[in-house]
Each structure stands twice: as C-alpha cells, then as structure tokens.
Amino acid sequence: KQEVTQIPAALSVPEGENLVLNCSFTDSAIYNLQWFRQDPGKGLTSLLLIQSSQREQTSGRLNASLDKSSGRSTLYIAASQPGDSATYLCAVRGFSGNTGKLIFGQGTTLQVKP
Amino acid sequence: NAGVTQTPKFRILKIGQSMTLQCTQDMNHNYMYWYRQDPGMGLKLIYYSVGAGITDKGEVPNGYNVSRSTTEDFPLRLELAAPSQTSVYFCASSYSDRTRGYGYTFGSGTRLTVV
Numbered sequence: 128k129q130e131v132t133q134i135p136a137a138l139s140v141p142e143g144e145n146l147v148l149n150c151s152f153t154d155s156a157i158y159n160l161q162w163f164r165q166d167p168g169k170g171l172t173s174l175l176l177i178q179s180s181q182r183e184q185t186s187g188r189l190n191a192s193l194d195k196s197s198g199r200s201t202l203y204i205a206a207s208q209p210g211d212s213a214t215y216l217c218a219v220r221g222f223s224g225n226t227g228k229l230i231f232g233q234g235t236t237l238q239v240k241p
Numbered sequence: 242n243a244g245v246t247q248t249p250k251f252r253i254l255k256i257g258q259s260m261t262l263q264c265t266q267d268m269n270h271n272y273m274y275w276y277r278q279d280p281g282m283g284l285k286l287i288y289y290s291v292g293a294g295i296t297d298k299g300e301v302p303n304g305y306n307v308s309r310s311t312t313e314d315f316p317l318r319l320e321l322a323a324p325s326q327t328s329v330y331f332c333a334s335s336y337s338d339r340t341r342g343y344g345y346t347f348g349s350g351t352r353l354t355v356v
Contacts, residue, residue, distance in 0.1 A: 131283070161345065170245075170331060170347040171284075216283060227272045227335045228299065229345070231283030 129154045129221055133232035140207055141240050148202040148235045150217035155195045158220045161229070162191050162202050165214045174215075175202070207239045243267050247332050247348035254322040254355045262317040262351050264332030270346070272335045273315040274299075275307065277328040278350075284331060290315055322355045329353070 130153045140146055150160070159178045163171040175184045175191040177200070183192040190203040204211055214236045218229040245266045254260055266273065271292045276284035276299075286299030290309040304326055306318040315334075319326060332348040 133283075136281075163345075163347075168350075168352075170349040171333075171345075172347075173345055176344060218284075227345075228274070228286055228289060229284075231276075231285075233281065233283045 129230045131217060131219055131230050131232040133217060133235050135235060137236045139238040142207060142209060144207050145205050146207055148215050150200040150232055152198045152219050155198050156222055158222055160193055160200050160217060160219045163216045165216060209239045209241050212237055212239050245332055245334055245346050245348035247351050249351060251352050256322060256355060258322050259320050262330055264315045264348060265313050266334040268334060270334035270336060274333045275317045276331045279328050324355050327353060327355045
C-alpha cells in the first residue's frame with residue numbers, strides 16, 4: 128500500500144530565505160507526483176506536476192524534483208515571501224487502473240515572517 | 242469562471258440526520274472525486290467516478306454514497322450522520338487524458354460538523 132510522508136509538519140522562516148520541503152513515498156511505481164498549495168479555509172491549487180519519466184519541474188520561484196528510485200521528492204522555494212505562507216501537500220498517482228486517484232501526504236504548513 | 246463548484250460551504254448536522262453535498266464542474270472532465278480532510282491530515286479518497294454512470298469506492302467509503310448521472314454533477318450523500326464524519330469535504334475533477342497528466346481541479350470545500 129502506497130504511503131506518502133511529508134517532513135517537516137510545520138516550518139517557519141524569515142522572508143527571503145530559500146527553503147526545501149520534503150516528500151517521501153513507499154512505492155516507487157508511480158505515474159506522477161503533484162505538489163499542491165492550500166490556503167486556510169480554501170481548496171487546493173496545483174503548483175507542479177512531475178511525470179514519472181521527469182526529474183524536475185519549474186514554475187517561477189518553485190522547483191520540484193523527483194527521484195523515484197529513492198522514493199523522494201523535494202519542493203524548493205527560492206526567496207520566500209510572506210505570500211508563500213500556506214500548507215503544501217504532495218500527492219502521488221500510482222498505476223492502480225486508469226482512474227487518476229491520488230494518495231496525499233499530511234502536508235507541511237509554511238509560515239514566512241516579514 | 243470555469244471550475245468545480247461545491248455547495249454548501251458550511252453545514253452543521255445533528256447525529257442521525259442525512260444530507261447531500263453538491264458538486265458540479267463545467268470543464269467536461271470525465272473523472273471526479275470526493276475527498277475528506279481531517280485536521281492536520283492529508284486528503285483521503287471517499288469515492289470516485291471515471292464517467293457518467295460509473296462510480297467506485299475509495300479508501301474511506303463507509304457512511305457515504307454517490308451517484309453520477311451526468312458528466313457535470315457528482316453529489317455525495319451522507320446517511321445517518323455520525324461525529325466521525327465531521328471533516329472538510331473536497332470535490333475534484335481531472336482530465337482522463339494521460340498526456341495532460343490527469344491535472345486536478347479542486348472545489349473550495351464543504352466544512353461539515355456533526356453534533
């Protein structure tokens with residue numbers, strides 16, 4: 128059974144710092160991995176999607192990497208800003224049929240202090 | 242605006258009551274999902290559908306039912322509400338196109354409290 132773990136559960140950094148959020152998964156047979164952002168009381172917004180054949184994806188100040196063999200993904204946020212404060216969730220899609228189902232980690236809650 | 246719309250946003254139920262959470266999407270996505278999120282936890286899949294008339298159980302289906310009569314709508318029914326069903330419920334939809342990686346769109350959620 129696939130399990131997804133995110134460490135740390137919470138992180139507080141001063142504005143301007145570069146930071147890394149970690150995601151690990153137990154079954155390396157994944158179809159893709161996605162990183163989502165969740166603001167308090169809101170739904171989830173997709174940030175980056177990495178296909179199993181890819182090693183990384185970039186969008187602005189965000190860079191996500193994927194190492195399937197070690198079951199790890201990282202989300203790198205450059206020059207953090209207070210507006211980056213949110214909960215970040217990673218999710219993997221396995222090969223359990225053609226359904227698109229995702230398995231989520233518990234999330235990392237990020238606070239960027241001005 | 243295109244997207245996934247959930248109603249209601251908030252609801253308080255008494256133990257034993259029933260209700261339906263509504264979800265509709267206007268992106269012509271074949272795949273739709275219901276997840277629940279408990280405090281400090283990730284999302285867990287309740288039910289999903291790969292097209293009109295087709296539904297299947299996810300990880301935590303007990304106490305819930307769904308139907309998918311149209312591509313656009315995927316309501317979630319709670320029968321005999323219990324305190325354990327206090328949670329935030331998210332509906333989502335995605336492409337069924339592998340080349341687009343099953344990109345997900347989430348609704349804004351329904352916060353349900355059972356007392």
